[in-house]
Amino acid sequence: MRNWRLFFTALSCAALSAIDPAIAASPIGNxxxxxxxxxxxxxxxxxxxxxFFNDILRSNATGxxxxxxxxxxxxxxxPSATVTIDKSIYKGGKSVQQASIQASKGAFRFISGAFSVKKINTPYGTIGIRGTAFDFTIRNGRVYILLFRGAVSxxxxxxxxxxxxxxxxxVAGGGKISDPQALSAGIDQGLNIGEVFPLVVNQSKLNSQFRQGTRNCFSRAAQRTPNKSISPAVNAAAAAAAPDTPDTPDTPGPPGSPGGPPGNSGKSNKGFGNGGEADDSGPNESHNPGKGHGGPHSDGGKSKGKDK
Structure with a gap:
């Protein structure tokens, strides 16, 4: 009789796991x-x-x-993001293995932990992570990545x-990857960061554990508020940007410790900007400076995008 009870208990647990694996698993985060x-x-x-592992996280249009x-x-x-927490991140909720996240669409901010994710897979390529904090957005056949500290490929x-x-x-898309460029240069060239990096523009909506020092990310024009040549969202974000603080190690401290600040900007790539909003099979636009949504066009570079 005891053996039969053990058998039925095991069978019930297996059934629950098949219906909802999260029931039988330990949480990997909160x-x-x-x-x-x-x-x-x-x-x-x-x-x-x-x-839990293998969870698919989704947000609605304002989430x-x-x-x-x-x-x-x-x-x-x-908002409108979809990402899968890959089942290989944790084993038994304790020991960390080779880890990955599958990001499908939307805007994200990722900050490394003690062991943490080593790569993030997107429909258009793979983001490699080395002790870092960065934003990335997947939209309209392209991937946009903005670094705060550490290194990311x-x-x-x-x-x-x-x-x-x-x-x-x-910016990556159309089978091409742009050279790194300072965000401030992109803003001056008309990059619509309200669309491509919405978490930078809306840092006030983030918990303090997730905010990053961004003042050096904005152009001098954006910091001279109010400035009619810069979108209102960028003006507001530049005015509210967290002040810069001394550099911190690439690997962040325990939960709740502040993120590291930005440092010096990199070299320009002549205004690749956010590129065209075509699908991934579109033509290479890396030789078309500033071309793309929100970039300078026939009006002499005075056009500007509208933040969403």
Whole structure:
């Protein structure tokens, strides 16, 4: 009789696991904060809600979710985002293995933990991470990456480019990867950061654990507020940008410790900007300075995008 009870108990656990693997798993992290609707594999998340391996995190059109993993790594997702927490991140909820995140669409901020994720897969290439904090956005067939500290690379096939200077960004799409460029130069050329880096423009909506020093990321024109040649969202973000602080180690401290600040800007790539908004099969625009949504056109570079 005892053996039969053990058999049925094991069978029940297996059935529950098959229906919802999260039931039988230990959480790999927790929700720090959400606004409007953010879900994990169909579960509506609130503050302190657990996150499990293989969860699919989604936010609605106005949702923002902020998560901290067991090793101190942090992930924020912006509106209309979809990302899968890959099952290889943790084994048994304790020992860290080769880790990855599958990001499908939307805007994100990632801050490394003690062991943390080593790569983030996107539909257009792979982001390699080396003790860092950065934003990335997947939209309209392109990937935009903005570095705050550490180093991050983007690879597609055998082609790789690396960001090493704070406040530098790159754009990948159409089978090409732009050279790193200072975000301030992109703003001066008409880059619509309200669209491509919305978490920078809306840092006030983030918990303090997720905010980054961004003052050096904005152009001098944006910092001279009010400035009619710069979008209102950029003006507001530049005015509210966290002041710069001394550099911190690439690997962040325990949860709650502040992120590191930006440093010197990198070299210009002649205004690649955010490129065209075509699909990934579109033509290479790396030789068309400033071409793209929000970039300088026939009006002498005075055009500007509207932030969403």
């Amino acid at each position: 929700t720090v904060q959400t606004s409007t609707t953010v879900s994990a594999s169909g579960r509506v998340l609130e503050k302190s809600s657990p996150v 923002i979710g902020q998560f901290i993993f067991n090793d101190g790594g942090r992930l924020a997702i912006g 983007f690879c597609r096939g055998g082609n790789c480019k690396t960001l090493r200077s704070s406040c530098d960004y790159l």
